Structures are given as structure tokens and as C-alpha cells.
Amino acid sequence: MSQIIYPTTNLKKPSNLVIERGEGVYVYDNKGNKYLEAMAGLWCSSLGYNNKELIDACTDQMSKLSYSHMFGGKTHQVGIDLAEKLTSMVPMNNAKVFFGNSGSDANDTHIKLLRYYFNAIGKPQKYKIIARERSYHGVTIASASLTGLPVNHSNFDLPFEALGILRTDAPHYYRGALENESEIEFVDRITNNLEKLIIEEGPETIAAFIVEPITGASGVIVPPPGYYEKVQAILEKYDILFWCDEVITAFGRTGNDFGSNTMGIKSPDLMTLAKQLSSAYMPISASLISGDIYQALIEPSNKVGVFGHGYTYSGHPVACAVALKTLEIYQRDNMFDDAAVKGDYMQSKLQKLNAHPLVGEIRGKGMIAAVEMVANKKTGQAFPNGDIGHYAMAACQRLGMITRAIAGSSLAFCPPLIITTSQIDEMIFVLEKALDETLIYAM
């Protein structure tokens, strides 16, 4: 098919969809077929396709300064401006930001920052990180080790043991609750498990707990009410930092500026951002830490001469210019409030499909959702493999919509934030038809 090793693809069965161009919320293949991009690419194209302002920001910056690095503290105004805007937006204390290129490398950076920090304050044994089952944090050696999905571990000899990644429960009531267990009991049980894990391992060995406020790739899991309150109380008790991976949930996606705010999370110590930071027009990511953590890094870097971490493209001026323009558009057009209203609309429309015989659960918040298909609606019995998800995804594609099969038998929805209510109607219409087709296939 080509010389490409395709990412996250069954290498025996690569698809042959050739996407040629995009406009608004639609993309077009090389045969002229039009598709509603109901996934905003990979949860990232928030402002849709062919946005002239972003294209201008990009080309203007390329003409002015196509590249400059940030090693040795060399800098440029657009990077300074982006850092100032971003740190003023995040719900953190005196945040400082390190720029990278992807969500995965931003999470790697955080692991290194944590080690640097705890070495600096004389606690080198405090390096372990708690991550959840069914989480997704990327695919580099370190970030894939944080990820809690078997497909990202098997055949790669991961998780990498020396990283000291500990695993705790996913806050997934639909798939994780015991028989007759209420949501409150479920939250009590899994947060007690978290506390037990901390005590068994020794809190003095644990640096941080990483969460996606609402998980994306592993099934769009919205934790039950009260979960984060309990988690944060436990972390505070044992002096463990709280790290929000907001690569998907930031910038209006969940109906608020940040997913942390949607979920009632208080001031995370670390935050990872990427994707919608630049509406995916340029690759850029951000690893944010609180001011207190930053202060502790200064002296040790002085001792050895440099803070020895940085990428050729850290703070790439073109990526910074595009990200800055993206954030300006979000604010100027009140896009987070708008996403809240359209998100409610999308969720209520999706809920109407709950009656469909194939649908087990519809989950989501704001403009992110998953529709889980089940073999038995009454018992919630899952399909034995991912066939149904792939069939439904292909049916959507035949009907002119791009979605993604995730976590086996769920379809994910994460449209560009610029989608209109009538385009949401179109999305639901296609989904319903695809579910009907999939039901016939399943019988």
C-alpha cells in the first residue's frame, strides 16, 4: 500500500482511506467523498479545517522567523506571549511551562521534572507514579508505561519497570462496579484501594498520581460524583502531587475551560496540554508545573550548569504563533461557553439513542462522548472482541462520518468545537443509521 509503517494500525489490515482536504467540520477523500469529522481528527482539530486566521498566523510567523531555539535561555516574543497567556488560563498556582511537541513527550518531560524536583528537595526515593487502569498517556517508553492499556504494552516489554509505575482502579462504574454496588459505594471502594496501595508502597516513595480528568482513548470514562474530592483528600494526606493530563479535556472540550474545572478538581500541581492547544494546526505541547516546584529546580541547574532537558523544537516559534492565535480565538469567540451549550445539546441528543437495542451505555460531558454497544442490553454483557466497534465505525464511514472505535465496542465522538447544532443533528442521524446496520450484522 505504501512504505509507511502506520501508527496504531493493524499492520495486516491498514485502511485505504486517503484524506485529501478539509473545510470546517468536513474532510474529503481523494474520490471526492465528504465526511463529517466527528472525532476532530484525534480529539484535536477544535477549530476545524481551513481556518484562515490560523493559516495566516502560521505563514506570517514563518516569514518572520521560521525557527529559533530556546536552549541557553534564548527566546522570542511569540513564545513569551504564549507562555504568559497559557499560564494565566490554567487553574494552577503560579504556573511555569515547558514546551514540547506531543502529548507523549510532554508526559515524559513531567516524569523527568518530578525526578529532578524530588532529587532537588532531598527526597530521591520519591519517584513512583500512580496511574490508572484504562488510562491513555501516550506511547513513548515512559508515557506508554503510564498508559493503562494492554495493546500499548504487549510485545513492547512495557511498562518499563525502573520507572516505578503503580496501577490503581479506573473510575468506571459501568464496567467496574460489583453486583448491586451503588455509585457511592463504588467510589468508596476504589478510593480505599488507592489509599491501601499508597500505604503498602510507602507514601515516601510516591511522587504523583496522574489522571485524565475524563478519559478519552480508553472509552470516555466520566468518574462518578465525589471521586476526585476523595482522591485529592488522600493525596493531600500523604503528600503526593496531583497531575492532570488534559491533552484531550482542555480548552472547552468538556464544557469548561479545563476538564479539571468540569470535574471539580482543585489546583493540580502538574498539567499536560497538547492537541487543542494549537487546534492541531502545528504540533506543540506544554508541561506545566506549579511555581513551588519550579523554584526548586533553579539551584540544582545552577550547580551542574544547565537544566539538561530540551528538544530542538521546544518553543518552536511557528507552533507558538499558531497556539497563541488559537487561544485568542477561543477567548474572543467565547468558545468555552459556547461549547458548554452545544455540549449539553449533543449529550441530550445522544441520550435519545439509549433506547437502541445495541446500546449499553452512553457516556460523556460537553463535547466528548462514547456510545458503548453491548451483546446483551439487560445484563450489559460485552461483545467478546472489537469486531462490532470496527463494523460500526466502517458503517459510519460508508454513511459519510468519521468516528473511532475505542475500548473494543464503543464509538467515540469528539467533534470540532465549531460544529453547529444542525451538524450535531446530522452526526446523530448518521450514528442511528449506522447502529441499525450494525444491529443487523450482530444478529
Ligand code: PLP
Ligand atoms: N495524553 C492523553 C490524555 C492523550 O489522549 C494523548 C493522545 O491521544 C496523549 C497523552 C499523547 O499525545 P500524543 O499522541 O500527542 O503523543
